[in-house]
Amino acid sequence: MTADPINKKEYPFPTYLGSNDTLLSLLNKTSQILCQWFSDAEHLGPLPIDNNFKCSVPDEFGNSSEVLFSELENLIYSSFNPVHPGSLAHLDPPPLTISILGDLVAAGLNNNLLASELSPSISLLEETICKWFSKKLGFKDSAGGTAASGGTLSNLNALVAARNSAGLESDPNAVFLISEDAHSSFMKCSRIMGLYKNNIIKIKTDKNGSMDIFDLKLNIDKCYEEGKSIFCIVATLGTTIRGAIDPIEKISRICKEKKIWLHIDGSIGGIFAITKIPINGISNVNLANSITINPQKILGITKTSSILLVADIEVLKSTFATGLPYVSSDSNLLNRGEIGIQGSRPAEIIKLWLGLRFLGMQGIENILSTSIEKRKFFENNINKKKFDLYSGPLHIISFLPKGMTKNESDEWTLNKKINLMKNNYMLSRPVFKNKYLLRAVLGNYNTSENHINKLLELLNK
Numbered sequence: 230m231t232a233d234p235i236n237k238k239e240y241p242f243p244t245y246l247g248s249n250d251t252l253l254s255l256l257n258k259t260s261q262i263l264c265q266w267f268s269d270a271e272h273l274g275p276l277p278i279d280n281n282f283k284c285s286v287p288d289e290f291g292n293s294s295e296v297l298f299s300e301l302e303n304l305i306y307s308s309f310n311p312v313h314p315g316s317l318a319h320l321d322p323p324p325l326t327i328s329i330l331g332d333l334v335a336a337g338l339n340n341n342l343l344a345s346e347l348s349p350s351i352s353l354l355e356e357t358i359c360k361w362f363s364k365k366l367g368f369k370d371s372a373g374g375t376a377a378s379g380g381t382l383s384n385l386n387a388l389v390a391a392r393n394s395a396g397l398e399s400d401p402n403a404v405f406l407i408s409e410d411a412h413s414s415f416m417k418c419s420r421i422m423g424l425y426k427n428n429i430i431k432i433k434t435d436k437n438g439s440m441d442i443f444d445l446k447l448n449i450d451k452c453y454e455e456g457k458s459i460f461c462i463v464a465t466l467g468t469t470i471r472g473a474i475d476p477i478e479k480i481s482r483i484c485k486e487k488k489i490w491l492h493i494d495g496s497i498g499g500i501f502a503i504t505k506i507p508i509n510g511i512s513n514v515n516l517a518n519s520i521t522i523n524p525q526k527i528l529g530i531t532k533t534s535s536i537l538l539v540a541d542i543e544v545l546k547s548t549f550a551t552g553l554p555y556v557s558s559d560s561n562l563l564n565r566g567e568i569g570i571q572g573s574r575p576a577e578i579i580k581l582w583l584g585l586r587f588l589g590m591q592g593i594e595n596i597l598s599t600s601i602e603k604r605k606f607f608e609n610n611i612n613k614k615k616f617d618l619y620s621g622p623l624h625i626i627s628f629l630p631k632g633m634t635k636n637e638s639d640e641w642t643l644n645k646k647i648n649l650m651k652n653n654y655m656l657s658r659p660v661f662k663n664k665y666l667l668r669a670v671l672g673n674y675n676t677s678e679n680h681i682n683k684l685l686e687l688l689n690k
């Protein structure tokens with residue numbers, strides 16, 4: 230083949246002429262390495278024991294695919310393996326197979342959710358899936374939403390929209406209220422929004438880890454006495470350490486009365502609300518102005534997959550749209566880079582759509598309800614004379630031997646975590662109310678009752 234006078238050299242971009250054999254063989258090889266790694270999980274464990282991954286950096290002349298495959302293999306075999314049944318530390322379950330394909334297709338299409346002319350079908354798909362979620366949650370037709378790369382960004386989109394809709398975007402005294410067990414992403418959000426620690430009011434939680442309504446009311450009155458305007462109350466649907474749920478209905482009544490935006494951080498528990506699984510505290514989510522849902526955290530939709538739903542899509546438009554002078558716009562089609570913080574955005578909705586379509590409501594409910602059953606099984610069989618338990622109605626449980634001081638909790642959790650890792654169980658070690666705990670997140674579909682029994686043996690003895 231004669232070299233092009235301008236391009237001079239050939240590089241492996243997909244070709245628009247003939248077949249794409251090179252790409253096909255690279256995809257094949259990559260799939261083989263990846264699948265082999267999945268199959269090796271049993272003896273490799275959740276985390277590589279001797280991590281011998283050496284990072285390489287770009288060099289002058291580039292490298293052959295053989296070199297890259299060997300480096301890629303090294304990278305893969307030095308990674309955390311969510312597929313192992315002992316991977317129970319975090320909200321990072323095994324990837325649902327069909328959603329892996331979604332990521333591949335999104336990369337291949339390389340469309341951009343910034344503008345509908347750059348992603349005509351996918352923009353429509355994202356809108357449709359957001360509408361579907363909204364309907365499932367009981368929102369009206371005015372509702373809609375947007376995908377974002379993770380729960381933090383969805384929460385940030387919500388807070389910015391809430392502050393904007395209250396007309397408080399330039400008020401340094403504007404505050405928002407969260408429970409003391411809400412996720413740390415709200416600290417980050419507030420910094421990005423030019424707010425400080427004083428702009429976040431933390432409300433006490435009760436013995437179940439839910440927001441204390443009495444303390445909420447006290448703090449609202451205090452804010453008004455001090456001349457602070459409240460632009461949002463955040464109710465958490467599934468706290469990070471124990472999966473507790475704030476009293477959504479009661480909070481929503483207060484929000485309605487005081488005309489305050491209610492945001493639900495449903496990063497963990499929001500997905501349960503689209504199902505018929507009976508869970509105490511999950512109802513009336515449609516009373517909120519916005520809700521974050523993060524299917525990457527339990528359904529196994531590959532990271533990242535998060536959506537923010539709002540009761541009124543117009544609020545996202547009025548908050549974020551600036552116009553895109555370099556994009557031709559059809560007035561009937563929404564440029565989805567105009568309804569959130571991110572501009573250029575990958576087609577993350579494809580893997581969510583494929584995952585949901587593949588599972589159907591029965592599959593979704595099955596994955597979610599078995600996770601709860603696993604938590605219940607763990608909770609019923611852990612030695613309750615020995616441990617204090619911190620849990621809620623979802624699939625997360627934290628624990629610590631009774632009566633430990635902070636220092637003792639530090640030492641016990643550290644040693645136990647190492648000991649469990651040697652037995653291929655990876656649990657996390659969060660700090661909660663000034664003590665360390667061990668936490669098991671039982672959302673790994675590969676984890677069986679047998680695995681939980683073995684884990685309990687290691688803990689109970």
Ligand SMILES: Cc1ncc(COP(=O)(O)O)c(C=O)c1O
Nearest residue numbers: 379380381412414467469496497
């Ligand atoms: C309750 C809750 N909200 C928000 C987040 C932030 O989500 P992400 O890590 O996807 O940004 C997390 C993360 O674990 C969480 O547990």
